[in-house]
Amino acid sequence: MDRTDRAGCIELVRAGLGVPDIEVTIDDVMEWQASADVTDRWRDGRVLLVGDAAHVMPPYGGYGGNTGIHDAHNLAWKLASVLRGDADPRLLDSYEAERKPVAAFTVEQAYARYVVRAAPSLREGGFEQTVDDANIDLGTRYRSSAIVEDPDEAFEVHGHPRDLRGVPGSRAPHVEISLDGTAASILDLFGTRPVLLVASGESGWTDAAREAVERTGAELGVHVVVAPDGAFAERYGITDSGAVLVRPDGIVAWRAREAGDDAAHRLEDALASVFGRAGDPASAR
Numbered sequence: 701m702d703r704t705d706r707a708g709c710i711e712l713v714r715a716g717l718g719v720p721d722i723e724v725t726i727d728d729v730m731e732w733q734a735s736a737d738v739t740d741r742w743r744d745g746r747v748l749l750v751g752d753a754a755h756v757m758p759p760y761g762g763y764g765g766n767t768g769i770h771d772a773h774n775l776a777w778k779l780a781s782v783l784r785g786d787a788d789p790r791l792l793d794s795y796e797a798e799r800k801p802v803a804a805f806t807v808e809q810a811y812a813r814y815v816v817r818a819a820p821s822l823r824e825g826g827f828e829q830t831v832d833d834a835n836i837d838l839g840t841r842y843r844s845s846a847i848v849e850d851p852d853e854a855f856e857v858h859g860h861p862r863d864l865r866g867v868p869g870s871r872a873p874h875v876e877i878s879l880d881g882t883a884a885s886i887l888d889l890f891g892t893r894p895v896l897l898v899a900s901g902e903s904g905w906t907d908a909a910r911e912a913v914e915r916t917g918a919e920l921g922v923h924v925v926v927a928p929d930g931a932f933a934e935r936y937g938i939t940d941s942g943a944v945l946v947r948p949d950g951i952v953a954w955r956a957r958e959a960g961d962d963a964a965h966r967l968e969d970a971l972a973s974v975f976g977r978a979g980d981p982a983s984a985r
C-alpha cells in the first residue's frame with residue numbers, strides 16, 4: 701500500500717488510534733523530505749543567518765529548534781555590544797567561527813539518529829557515531845578570537861559537560877552559591893556584561909579587575925564566589941587563587957588557574973578578546 705495516498709494515510713491514522721473502523725477524512729497530503737545541511741557562510745556584511753536559514757536537520761533528537769535558539773543566544777549580546785559601542789564590529793566575525801562547527805556537529809548527530817531510528821536504508825552511506833545527548837545539549841565548545849584558550853588544553857567541539865570543568869569555550873557549569881545570604885546558582889550572575897568570578901577575595905583579582913576597568917572602561921562584574929567545600933574552584937578547574945571570565949552568554953572566555961604578578965594585564969587582554977579588540981586592550985570599550 702502506498703502510505704502517501706489518501707487511502708494509505710487513513711489506514712495509518714486508524715492504526716495509530718487503534719480503532720480500525722473510525723471515520724477519517726484526509727484534507728491534504730504533503731510529502732516531506734528529510735535534509736541535513738549547514739550553510740557555507742553565516743555572515744555577509746550586515747546580514748547574519750540564524751536558525752533554519754543557517755542549518756537544517758531531521759527532527760530526531762529535537763535539536764533543530766534548540767540549535768536556532770543557541771544561535772540567537774550567541775549573537776544577541778555581540779550585536780548589543782557592537783551597537784552600544786562597547787565592542788568592535790570584528791566581534792561579529794566570531795559568530796560564524798563559534799556557531800558553524802557546533803551546528804555541523806549537531807546536524808550530523810541529528811542525521812545519525814534519523815538513520816538509526818527511521819531510515820536504515822541509508823546506513824550504507826555512512827553516518828557519525830552517536831554521542832551522549834548531554835554532549836549536544838550542554839557540552840559543546842566554541843573556538844574564536846573572542847575566547848582565550850588554555851595553552852595546555854586540546855580542543856574538541858564537544859565533550860561531556862561534567863568533564864569540561866570550565867575550560868574556555870565551554871558553557872560555565874552550575875555551582876550552588878550564596879548570593880546576599882541566599883542560596884542561588886552561579887548562572888544567575890550572567891546576563892548583560894562579562895563577569896569575573898574569583899575564588900578568593902585575598903587573591904588580588906579584585907584589585908586587578910579595578911585596574912583593568914580603569915584603563916579600558918569596560919563594563920565588568922566582579923564576584924567573589926561563596927560556595928561550599930571549594931566546589932567553585934574544583935568545578936571550574938582552577939586553584940583557590942584563580943579566576944574565570946564569563947561572557948554575557950554564559951560561555952567561559954578565559955581563566956587563570958592561579959593569580960600572578962601580571963594579573964591586571966592578563967585580564968585586560970582577555971577583555972579585549974571578549975570585545976573584539978584583541979591586540980588593542982586599551983580600547984576594550
